[in-house]
Amino acid sequence: LDLELASVQANMSRFFRHTGSDSDSSTASSDEEDPVPVRTLAPQRGAIYLSDEEEDVKRVVRSQKDKRFDEIAEAARAIKNSRKINDVAKVTQGFENLVRVYQKAKGVLSQETTQPRIFIKALAELEDFVQELWEDRKKLSKTNSKALLTLKQKLRKYNKDFEGDIASYRENPVSEPSGSELEQENDEKHSELDEESDGQPEKSTRPPRKSTDAAAGKQSQPVKRESDSGSESEEWMSSSVSESEEEREGGGPQMLTAAFFLKGNTEKLSKRKRERVVRVKQEEEEEDESWETVPLADSKKDKPLFAKDAEINHAAVLEKLNELLSGRGRKGTDHLVLSEQLQTLRQISDKEELGPAMSVKLLIQSIMCVFDYNVKVQACMKAETWQLCLDKVRELIQVLDGNESVKLSDAIADEAENVTNIDEPLFVKGSVVVLLERLDDEFVRILQNTDAHSTDYIARLADEPHIVQVIQEGKAYIEKTGTTEEKCRAYLRAIEHLYYKIDKRSLHTDDQVDGGTTALDTQTPSTADTHRVSMDHLCKFIYSKDTSDRIRTRALLCNVYHWAVHGYWYDARDLMLMSHLQESIQHSDVPTQVLYNRTIVQLGLCAFRKGLIKDAHNTLQDIQSSGKAKELLAQGLMAQKFSDRTPEQEKVEKRRQIPFHMHINLELLECVYLTCAMLLEIPNMAAHEFDYKKRMISKAFHYVLRVSERSPLVGPPESMREHVVAAANAMRTGDWQACRDYMLRVKVWNLFLNPEKIKEMLSRKIQEESLRTYLFTYSSVYESLSLTTLSEMFELPSPVVHRILSKMMISEELQVMLASTTCYVACFVILCGIQASWDEPTQTVTLHHAEPTRLQSLALQLSEKVASLVENNERIMDNRYGGYWFKQGWQGQQQSGQSSQMSSGRSRPQVHGLA
Numbered sequence: 001l002d003l004e005l006a007s008v009q010a011n012m013s014r015f016f017r018h019t020g021s022d023s024d025s026s027t028a029s030s031d032e033e034d035p036v037p038v039r040t041l042a043p044q045r046g047a048i049y050l051s052d053e054e055e056d057v058k059r060v061v062r063s064q065k066d067k068r069f070d071e072i073a074e075a076a077r078a079i080k081n082s083r084k085i086n087d088v089a090k091v092t093q094g095f096e097n098l099v100r101v102y103q104k105a106k107g108v109l110s111q112e113t114t115q116p117r118i119f120i121k122a123l124a125e126l127e128d129f130v131q132e133l134w135e136d137r138k139k140l141s142k143t144n145s146k147a148l149l150t151l152k153q154k155l156r157k158y159n160k161d162f163e164g165d166i167a168s169y170r171e172n173p174v175s176e177p178s179g180s181e182l183e184q185e186n187d188e189k190h191s192e193l194d195e196e197s198d199g200q201p202e203k204s205t206r207p208p209r210k211s212t213d214a215a216a217g218k219q220s221q222p223v224k225r226e227s228d229s230g231s232e233s234e235e236w237m238s239s240s241v242s243e244s245e246e247e248r249e250g251g252g253p254q255m256l257t258a259a260f261f262l263k264g265n266t267e268k269l270s271k272r273k274r275e276r277v278v279r280v281k282q283e284e285e286e287e288d289e290s291w292e293t294v295p296l297a298d299s300k301k302d303k304p305l306f307a308k309d310a311e312i313n314h315a316a317v318l319e320k321l322n323e324l325l326s327g328r329g330r331k332g333t334d335h336l337v338l339s340e341q342l343q344t345l346r347q348i349s350d351k352e353e354l355g356p357a358m359s360v361k362l363l364i365q366s367i368m369c370v371f372d373y374n375v376k377v378q379a380c381m382k383a384e385t386w387q388l389c390l391d392k393v394r395e396l397i398q399v400l401d402g403n404e405s406v407k408l409s410d411a412i413a414d415e416a417e418n419v420t421n422i423d424e425p426l427f428v429k430g431s432v433v434v435l436l437e438r439l440d441d442e443f444v445r446i447l448q449n450t451d452a453h454s455t456d457y458i459a460r461l462a463d464e465p466h467i468v469q470v471i472q473e474g475k476a477y478i479e480k481t482g483t484t485e486e487k488c489r490a491y492l493r494a495i496e497h498l499y500y501k502i503d504k505r506s507l508h509t510d511d512q513v514d515g516g517t518t519a520l521d522t523q524t525p526s527t528a529d530t531h532r533v534s535m536d537h538l539c540k541f542i543y544s545k546d547t548s549d550r551i552r553t554r555a556l557l558c559n560v561y562h563w564a565v566h567g568y569w570y571d572a573r574d575l576m577l578m579s580h581l582q583e584s585i586q587h588s589d590v591p592t593q594v595l596y597n598r599t600i601v602q603l604g605l606c607a608f609r610k611g612l613i614k615d616a617h618n619t620l621q622d623i624q625s626s627g628k629a630k631e632l633l634a635q636g637l638m639a640q641k642f643s644d645r646t647p648e649q650e651k652v653e654k655r656r657q658i659p660f661h662m663h664i665n666l667e668l669l670e671c672v673y674l675t676c677a678m679l680l681e682i683p684n685m686a687a688h689e690f691d692y693k694k695r696m697i698s699k700a701f702h703y704v705l706r707v708s709e710r711s712p713l714v715g716p717p718e719s720m721r722e723h724v725v726a727a728a729n730a731m732r733t734g735d736w737q738a739c740r741d742y743m744l745r746v747k748v749w750n751l752f753l754n755p756e757k758i759k760e761m762l763s764r765k766i767q768e769e770s771l772r773t774y775l776f777t778y779s780s781v782y783e784s785l786s787l788t789t790l791s792e793m794f795e796l797p798s799p800v801v802h803r804i805l806s807k808m809m810i811s812e813e814l815q816v817m818l819a820s821t822t823c824y825v826a827c828f829v830i831l832c833g834i835q836a837s838w839d840e841p842t843q844t845v846t847l848h849h850a851e852p853t854r855l856q857s858l859a860l861q862l863s864e865k866v867a868s869l870v871e872n873n874e875r876i877m878d879n880r881y882g883g884y885w886f887k888q889g890w891q892g893q894q895q896s897g898q899s900s901q902m903s904s905g906r907s908r909p910q911v912h913g914l915a
Contacts, residue, residue: 068105069116075101076122083129088140088147091126095151098122099158120165121173123155127166130155305345312352314420317362320345325365328372335373336385342366356403357419357426360396364430367392371438380449381442383460389442390466393435397473400432400481407481408432433486436474440493443467444659452660461661468497488546491538492555499558500565500662502753503531508567535562553581554592561599564606572603573615590656594634597623601633601664608672609752611761617676617698624673625700629666634658667720668748674724675743675762677701679769682731686776687813701728720746727766734777736770736794767794771804776813779847787843798843805845 062070079094102109102119109116130152137145159166305320306312324341327333346362370389373381381389400406410431418427443463450457475490482490535558542555556579563572576582576599585596604619623629630636634657637650645653677698688694696702708714708725717723727742740763752758771794775785787805791798839846 065108068101068108069118071101072098072105072116073118076118079122079126083125086133086144088133088144088151091129092147092151092154095126095155115162115165117169120162120169123159123162124166124169124173127155127159305341305348312348312354314354314358317345317349317354317358318419321362321365328369335369339366339369342369355419355422355426356399357406357428360399360403360406360408360430361417361419361428363392363396363399364428364435367396367435371442380445383446383463386439386442386446387463389439390463390470393439394470394473396435397432397470397477401477404481410434431486432474432478433482433489436471436490436493440467440471440496445655447659447661448655448657457660464497468494471497484545485547488542488548488551491542492551495535495538495555495558498531498535499562501531502565506530506532506566507753532562532566535559550589550592553585553588554595556581557592557595557599561595561602564599564602567606567609569603569606569610569612572606576603594632594656594658597632598658598664601669605664605669605672608676609758609761611765613676613679613765616672617680620669620673620676621698624670625698629669633664633666635663635666665748665751668751671720671724671746671748674701674704674721678724678728678731679765682728683769683772683776686732686773689777717742717745720748731766731770731773732777734770734774736767739770740766767796768800768804770794771796771801772808775805775808783847785845785847787845 075094075098079091079098082090082094098119130148133140133148134152137148140148306316310316321342324338324345328335328338342362343366346359346366349358349362367389370385370392373385400408406426406428408428408430410429412427412429414429416427417429418424446460447457450460471490471493475487475494478486478490539555539559542552546552546555556575560572560576563575581596585593588596600619601623604616604623607616607619623632626632628638630638631653636657637653678701681697681701684697685694704721704725705728708722717726723742723746727739730736730738730742743762743766744759749755749758749762771790774794787798787801790796791801794801
């Protein structure tokens, strides 16, 4: 009966449902008309019926503006959730999504006078989040660090357009928004409450469904009559409700509304549900406040070294020291904890007054434990650990200075140490020089493993004065107590931190003559405290006292480098030539060869600054012609497609790299070399334009010219090489002004210490070489040349033009005959084989062209071809029999001692690369 009644009520029309109870409707119908038999319908499985309550709910239609505001609020909420878990990668994605949503909403937002407050708030909070994380970026993972850097750059660039809005928001962050912005903030808060209350148990997840079920229960409940008891009605109602639930579970008629197929609306959260969420959060906070987090104790670190009633003496401390050092090489040993334990042991020793020798021994062992912190050879020490080690080394030197009775030596055996008997000399095994060298090597390794273009490198480089100060303190201590070898090693470390730095007080001036070092020899570092005086004092001690070749060689190269940097060209050149290092440098270690290459390059740059173009070109030619200047100077590894370098060799070469602040600019080096080659090669090409076999001075410069000539379209010069090529083409035509303008536009000249003097010297050299090129090119056209005309044409003084022309006549570069009025001059000309003289009254040069006859031209061509044939024949014999030219041609010269290092007929300074 209950089942039939429920089925009939489910199929009743809306009109009958509003009329009241079932008994009243049946009585009224029986009074007016005949009863109609009710047909019972079988329940259909999966049937869906619409309730009358659902027809009263109207569908909300939102405008385009509200939809865009919803999207912005949703993007801001996603960013906020990602910020809570410190997921920088998701924050970056959310920021990009927020930018896209805002760009999509620009058409709607253009009608607004101000930017959306939610959007500005999200940008401001995101900016604060990035700033907060940037201060503690060392604690982030590698992925989050990279994402944080990307996010910071994008956010800083994007926020430039909203600086005013962000500033106004920061001034008044609690201002009340209006209109749709308030609605969006409410939506955001409600959605957050939804997420927080997801974990709370609820009876139903769909409020509309719950209402329909209740309605169905009310319909199934009969009208309560007076004769019925309350208990029976309650049982009937509960049974009908349970049966209706069983029908829904078994596939009976389901009262599903349209809300079942629509998304839930967060605005319709019940007030009771929100209060419950807030109450649960308050209870959790109260529970958290009642508990206190206790950190875990480190058993190794907090364990006392000695018992409370133990007697602490020298034997007990040495026994505990050996016990701690026994785990030094084990796998699970934490060297920092071990260092702290040794420091605690030292404090106990000082408290018990066991003597300075025991304190020094414990301090040395503590320093060595800090050095052992790095297990990997390639990895560098952390900056904080290195700073701790620096402080310990400084403390050790201070303790040794204050206790002269303690002798420190690395040659003492472990059994010969004396740290207990004060009546005898106290000896401790160790060396201050070894600690200084290890500390300096770790500092260089830290610089090698730090990005040179970051602020971290600048922060690490700021520690250099501290280590220099420690080296100076150690040097002062070693000068009093150390051996000669230790002094030389300490001096070399001080030199290596000094030789590449420029001291303006030691710079060479134009009115100063090179070679005048006698005045400095009489001074000491205390009377004239300049870098050059300090270098002379340290290097001369090593020259006279050192017995190892390596220290003396490196000190000499540093001395030459220092003189070249400060402009003492002749002193540096003479010292390099007297040392004969170019003959034996290939037997040195690789870092010394790198230092030799750096010194050679600095010599070439010094010669260029002095205007010695030919010397600069000859010095830099071997480095630049190899094409591996970057590797030869240890300033980076070149990418090679078919390289035979193994990963182990690459790691070794990376450890040899020079720190970035000591680099020589490779673009400046190439520009100086190409400029010197241009000033030498262009006049040479004009003088030997019609020769059968042309001799090149610089192959690299000719290669650059050929590449430029092959270019189908030549535009205005942009790079440094293009400027040099354009200047060379202008010089070939005699247009020295265009050549000068092209060369002075190159920006690398500003890297020199005095760029104005360099540009002035370069302009003068361009004028002189352009004059020589002009004479070589157009001498066959003129019969006489006026000195005044040439001086005005190239804007050179008359004495300079006179000197250039005279030098060309003496070197037979011009085939000229000048009128002479005296017999003495004519005799001089005949003896010298030059037919030339100056016409002083008119200041002109008369040119007489002596063209070779046909027979002479053929004879010259024949001689050149025969010379080429002989050279090819000798090359073939050398390849077949091995050194034929050396055996036959140079054997007699080698016996007479005229040549000792000739292998192919040429003597040139060697350049040694990395092994």
